[in-house]
Each structure stands twice: as C-alpha cells, then as structure tokens.
Amino acid sequence: MRVIEFREALREAMSEEMRKDPTIFLMGEEVAEYNGAYKVSKGMLAEFGPKRVIDTPIAELGFAGIGVGAASNGLRPIIEFMTFNFSLVAIDQVINSAAKMYSMSGGQYNVPIVFRGPTASAGMLSSQHSQAFENWYANCPGLKVVVPSNGYDAKGLLKSAIRDNDPVVFMESEQMYGDKMEVPEEEYYIPLGVADIKRAGTDVTIVSFGKIMKVAMAAAQELEKEGISVEVVDLRTVRPIDYYTVINSVKKTNRLVVVEEAWPLASISREIAYKVQKDAFDYLDAPVKAVTTADTPLPYAPTLIDASLPNAARVIKAVKEVMYR
Amino acid sequence: MAKAADKKQKFSKEQYLKWYESMLLMRKFEEKTGQVYVQQKIKGFCHLYIGQEAIVAGTVSATRKEDKHITAYRDHAHPIGLGLHPKYVMAEMYAKITGCSKGKGGSMHIFSKEHNFVGGHGIVGGQVPLGAGIAFAEKYLGTENVCVCSMGDGAVRQGALHEAFNMAMTWKLPVIFVIENNMYAMGTSVERTSNVHDLWKLGLAYDMPSKPVDGLTVEAVHEAMEEAVARARRGDGPTLLEMKTYRYKGHSMSDAQTYRTKEEVKEYQEQDPILKVLATLQANKWIDDKGIEEIESRVKALVDESVQFAEESPYPEPHELYEDVYSEPNYPFIKD
Numbered sequence: 001m002r003v004i005e006f007r008e009a010l011r012e013a014m015s016e017e018m019r020k021d022p023t024i025f026l027m028g029e030e031v032a033e034y035n036g037a038y039k040v041s042k043g044m045l046a047e048f049g050p051k052r053v054i055d056t057p058i059a060e061l062g063f064a065g066i067g068v069g070a071a072s073n074g075l076r077p078i079i080e081f082m083t084f085n086f087s088l089v090a091i092d093q094v095i096n097s098a099a100k101m102y103s104m105s106g107g108q109y110n111v112p113i114v115f116r117g118p119t120a121s122a123g124m125l126s127s128q129h130s131q132a133f134e135n136w137y138a139n140c141p142g143l144k145v146v147v148p149s150n151g152y153d154a155k156g157l158l159k160s161a162i163r164d165n166d167p168v169v170f171m172e173s174e175q176m177y178g179d180k181m182e183v184p185e186e187e188y189y190i191p192l193g194v195a196d197i198k199r200a201g202t203d204v205t206i207v208s209f210g211k212i213m214k215v216a217m218a219a220a221q222e223l224e225k226e227g228i229s230v231e232v233v234d235l236r237t238v239r240p241i242d243y244y245t246v247i248n249s250v251k252k253t254n255r256l257v258v259v260e261e262a263w264p265l266a267s268i269s270r271e272i273a274y275k276v277q278k279d280a281f282d283y284l285d286a287p288v289k290a291v292t293t294a295d296t297p298l299p300y301a302p303t304l305i306d307a308s309l310p311n312a313a314r315v316i317k318a319v320k321e322v323m324y325r
Numbered sequence: 326m327a328k329a330a331d332k333k334q335k336f337s338k339e340q341y342l343k344w345y346e347s348m349l350l351m352r353k354f355e356e357k358t359g360q361v362y363v364q365q366k367i368k369g370f371c372h373l374y375i376g377q378e379a380i381v382a383g384t385v386s387a388t389r390k391e392d393k394h395i396t397a398y399r400d401h402a403h404p405i406g407l408g409l410h411p412k413y414v415m416a417e418m419y420a421k422i423t424g425c426s427k428g429k430g431g432s433m434h435i436f437s438k439e440h441n442f443v444g445g446h447g448i449v450g451g452q453v454p455l456g457a458g459i460a461f462a463e464k465y466l467g468t469e470n471v472c473v474c475s476m477g478d479g480a481v482r483q484g485a486l487h488e489a490f491n492m493a494m495t496w497k498l499p500v501i502f503v504i505e506n507n508m509y510a511m512g513t514s515v516e517r518t519s520n521v522h523d524l525w526k527l528g529l530a531y532d533m534p535s536k537p538v539d540g541l542t543v544e545a546v547h548e549a550m551e552e553a554v555a556r557a558r559r560g561d562g563p564t565l566l567e568m569k570t571y572r573y574k575g576h577s578m579s580d581a582q583t584y585r586t587k588e589e590v591k592e593y594q595e596q597d598p599i600l601k602v603l604a605t606l607q608a609n610k611w612i613d614d615k616g617i618e619e620i621e622s623r624v625k626a627l628v629d630e631s632v633q634f635a636e637e638s639p640y641p642e643p644h645e646l647y648e649d650v651y652s653e654p655n656y657p658f659i660k661d
Contacts, residue, residue, distance in 0.1 A: 062488025069458020105436035106427030107649035165652040240657045
C-alpha cells in the first residue's frame with residue numbers, strides 16, 4: 001500500500017469531498033496562496049480556485065462567524081484555525097452560534113461546519129502556543145470533537161466530519177503533519193464517536209487520543225518487554241466518547257491508565273475515570289490513574305517542557321502503580 | 326410640499342396601507358407582550374421594539390421574500406413584519422411547544438426559516454459575522470439574494486463587527502448592515518462609548534458605502550434600503566445604514582430608565598413613525614375613520630388570537646430536551 005503523510009491524508013479527505021460536493025469550501029489564514037501554514041492545503045487553490053479555497057485576514061472571530069452564517073444558509077464550510085490557540089478569539093462563534101443555532105431555532109437551522117487545525121504543544125513555543133482545548137470544546141453540547149492519532153484515521157474521520165450535518169471541531173497536531181503511514185487509495189469513512197483498540201492486551205488498559213497516543217503506544221511496547229500486556233484504546237472522538245469500548249476493555253483488564261495532553265482539572269481523563277468507577281467499579285483492581293500535562297502554563301525551556309508533558313516513562317510508572325509492581 | 330408630492334408619486338396608497346397595518350401590528354403586539362410580561366406569562370429577558378417599527382416596515386417593503394434577515398435579541402417585530410403569524414412568536418415567548426422555536430429559544434431567539442428570518446441572536450454583535458456569512462452563501466451559490474443584518478448601536482463597539490465589515494467589503498458580499506441606533510446600549514448612551522458618535526462613519530474605515538437614515542420615517546428607510554439592496558444585488562457589495570431611531574420602552578422589561586428623561590421620551594413619541602404614516606394616509610384621503618377602525622380591529626384580532634393560542638398551547642414534553650441538539654437522531658447523550 002502507498003505511504004503518505006498525515007497532512008496529505010487530511011488534504012485528500014478535503015479534496016475528495018470537495019470534488020463531490022460543490023457547497024464545501026475551505027477558508028482560513030494562509031490556506032490558499034501560501035498553500036497552508038503547515039502545507040495541509042497545498043495545491044488545493046490550484047485545483048479548486050479562489051472561490052473555494054479562501055485566504056482570510058487575521059480575524060478568527062470574523063471568519064468563524066462567516067463560516068457559521070454560510071453553514072446556516074446552504075454551504076458546508078471547512079474553517080481552518082492556524083492553531084486552536086487562536087480559536088479562543090473565535091470561541092464565541094463556535095460555542096454561542098455554531099453549537100446553539102440548531103437548538104435555539106427549534107431544529108430549523110442546522111450548522112454543517114468543520115473547524116479544524118492543530119492543537120496542543122509542538123516544541124518550544126511557550127505558553128500561548130502550546131494549549132490543548134479538546135476538553136473545552138468537548139464540554140459543549142451541540143458540537144462533536146474529533147482528535148485523530150494517525151493519518152489513516154484522520155482521513156476517514158475528516159471525511160465523516162465534513163459530511164456531518166452538525167458542527168465538528170477537528171483537532172490535529174503540528175507534530176503529526178509529517179508522520180507517514182499506509183493509507184489506501186480507495187475511498188473510506190470512519191464513523192465519529194467510535195473508539196479504536198490500537199493494541200490488544202490483557203493486563204492493563206491505556207486510554208488516550210490524538211498525538212499523545214504515540215506516548216501511550218511507546219509505553220505499551222516498552223512494558224511488553226517486561227511481560228506486561230497493555231491494551232491501548234484510542235478514543236478518536238472525545239465528543240461523543242465511546243464509553244462502551246472503554247468499559248469493555250477495563251472489564252477485561254481490570255486496570256486503567258488514561259493519558260492525555262491537557263491540564264488535569266476537568267480533563268477528558270478525569271471524565272473517563274468517573275465513568276469507569278461508576279460503570280465498572282466491581283471490575284477495578286486498582287484506582288484509575290491519569291497522566292496529564294502539569295497544572296501550569298507550558299513554559300519555553302526544554303527542561304520544563306520535559307517536566308510537564310506526558311512521556312513514556314511517566315506512563316510506564318503509572319501502569320506499574322496500577323499493577324502494584 | 327414639494328417633498329410630500331414626491332412621496333405621493335413614489336409610494337402607492339396600497340403601500341401606505343400595508344405599512345400602517347404592519348407597523349400597527351408590531352406596536353400592538355409589543356404592547357401586549359409588555360402587558361403579559363408584567364403578568365409573568367413571559368419570563369426571561371424581553372426587549373420590546375416599540376418606536377422602531379419603521380425600520381422593519383421599510384426594510385420589508387424594499388426587499389424580496391427570498392432575501393435573508395438576521396438580527397440581535399430585539400427580534401419580535403422582524404419576523405412578524407416578514408409575515409410570520411404573530412401567534413408563533415407569542416407562543417415562543419410563552420415557552421410553548423407551538424412557538425416558532427418550540428419553546429427552546431424564547432423572546433431572544435425567534436427564528437422562521439419559512440420567512441428567511443435567521444434569528445434572534447443573544448450575544449451583542451455576534452450576528453454581524455453571521456449575517457456576512459449568510460450573504461457569503463448567497464454570493465457563492467450565485468443567487469441575487471441579499472442579507473439584511475440588523476444590530477443595535479451597542480454592537481458597533483464589538484470587534485466582531487469590524488472583522489465582518491472588513492471581510493464583507495473585501496469580498497463584496499451582498500449584505501446590508503443596519504444599525505438601529507436607538508441611542509442607548511442598555512443604559513449607556515452612544516456618546517459615552519466612543520469618540521465616534523456618527524455610527525455610519527464606521528463603515529468608511531472599510532470604504533463601505535455608508536450613511537445615516539431617518540429611521541423614524543418609513544419612506545426614508547425604504548429608499549435607503551432600496552438603494553443598498555440594489556447595490557448588493559448588482560454585485561457591488563455591502564452598505565452600512567445607520568437608522569436613527571428611538572425605543573419608547575426600556576432596554577428590557579427590567580429597565581428603570583434612570584439614564585434618560587421623560588421629556589426626551591415624549592419628544593420622540595411626538596414624531597411617532599406610525600402616526601406619520603397615518604397622517605399621510607389621511608392627508609391623501611386614502612383612509613377614513615371606518616378604514617382605520619377596520620385595520621385596528623384586524624390587528625386586535627391577531628394579537629388576541631396570538632395570546633389565546635399561546636395560553637392554550639402546551640409546554641414542551643421533557644423528551645424535547647434531547648431533541649434539536651444534534652440533527653443526528655441517535656446522539657449518545659450522557660444521561661447518568
């Protein structure tokens with residue numbers, strides 16, 4: 001099978017859908033003439049023209065709102081945020097307009113829109129460019145939130161997100177755009193809201209999603225050498241969450257570590273822990289552990305970044321704790 | 326006199342009768358809304374349109390039914406002007422399932438897709454990019470329709486408006502931005518919020534055709550709107566119209582109005598936009614007392630019917646809570 005980069009998988013998802021449906025367009029900063037800040041949309045202006053691949057001024061609030069308005073009136077916009085850090089100046093339109101219009105109009109106006117771009121840390125970028133807001137968006141009814149962990153999933157999930165009739169927040173990573181993976185040339189879709197067991201195991205479950213899945217997988221591999229069989233569940237979508245797959249895995253392994261690049265308070269990992277203690281209490285042989293980003297802004301210095309982000313060593317330590325080893 | 330004669334030529338008897346009945350319906354509907362609000366039949370925030378009716382009436386007469394309309398939360402009159410039966414607005418404010426938004430929106434979130442009224446939005450200025458986006462879709466789809474995007478004077482100080490103005494003008498979107506300047510953003514006068522008091526001038530920063538309009542005179546509204554709509558339809562982009570108007574009532578139903586005098590309110594009531602239309606009808610002998618009574622009784626019947634419909638309608642059943650959140654029917658809500 002051919003191998004392509006994560007960014008190419010995203011581009012294929014958008015381009016395939018745009019070829020089929022003329023109401024889909026891509027809008028954002030540097031998406032057209034610059035070929036994308038991270039080259040996700042490279043070549044799309046040449047194929048689809050300036051009517052459908054649209055450069056904006058630096059005005060996230062304005063173009064997010066224009067996207068929502070267009071979505072309420074017959075189009076299917078893909079709005080790119082250069083990073084989700086910048087989505088905070090647009091969050092009014094995501095939360096108050098996109099997520100609310102269907103409900104507050106009594107079902108008259110749905111908003112088929114995708115807000116996409118990279119999330120979380122990406123090197124030494126300091127505090128304003130290193131934040132993960134997956135749980136912020138996942139908290140809000142009316143939205144769906146997708147966080148793929150590899151190129152194959154990203155393509156199938158983005159195609160589903162574009163065809164979804166409700167607003168979808170689709171969160172990528174600068175540190176994944178260059179990742180290469182086998183992706184079939186034949187068209188496929190991956191449904192939103194379905195987790196994927198990326199690695200089967202019997203001793204302990206690790207639940208994670210997005211870029212930090214790499215850390216979870218690396219830890220699992222390392223632990224296997226020590227004779228610990230780890231099952232790794234990739235949530236893929238954090239609203240809705242596929243609790244069924246998580247609970248079933250915990251019922252099998254009886255132990256759970258959740259790994260997430262996000263601040264701990266009210267995080268997805270702590271949400272999972274609540275659900276598991278409620279629905280699988282009798283199956284648990286140890287308290288649930290969460291490995292998250294430190295409860296501080298992410299600083300610039302590499303030593304401080306290392307001290308904050310989840311890494312394989314920290315995950316291995318957590319797994320050993322829930323195994324009492 | 327010359328001006329009055331011009332007006333006679335420009336607008337027909339039928340147009341004036343239509344304006345009169347439509348504006349009177351908005352007025353009487355809102356007066357009733359105020360009454361039933363005081364009786365606590367309507368809850369939540371409630372913002373009345375009384376005094377500003379000429380803006381909706383002149384806008385409706387200068388647009389086509391395919392055109393789109395969006396506004397903020399002072400939103401009862403717009404859909405009624407566009408032809409939505411007022412009983413669906415009243416039932417919405419009564420929180421009944423028969424309301425236009427199934428009792429899920431209330432006073433601030435009136436919507437009517439059938440009448441191309443896209444709400445009813447509660448965050449000041451938030452509807453301005455939405456209106457530009459609605460117009461974006463019309464242009465993208467190659468229609469000749471326009472979007473009329475209304476806002477209060479408070480909205481002009483929001484960043485969202487400036488971003489939307491800039492892109493709407495850069496991309497020549499078919500949108501007419503209407504500032505309904507009733508002089509007070511809640512209790513803060515326009516003068517207290519910026520050095521720029523002529524709000525129409527804000528459009529000039531983006532090279533947008535912009536002008537002030539006498540928003541208390543329906544003919545002036547219609548004429549300004551007609552020119553702006555024609556500009557948008559022929560692909561020349563947006564217009565900013567500052568409609569100078571006045572609201573007789575408070576910002577919302579809970580406003581003690583300590584920021585203005587009774588004399589000021591009275592001064593504006595003397596230039597009432599509805600009485601002006603009636604005066605033109607009478608001066609031209611286009612209406613007699615019997616004609617006035619007929620209109621008044623039709624309006625009263627509609628308002629009474631609206632209240633009765635709202636009173637008699639049921640509240641939404643509890644299962645409605647989980648409906649209309651996602652268009653997907655089986656979304657797995659967290660319920661325990």
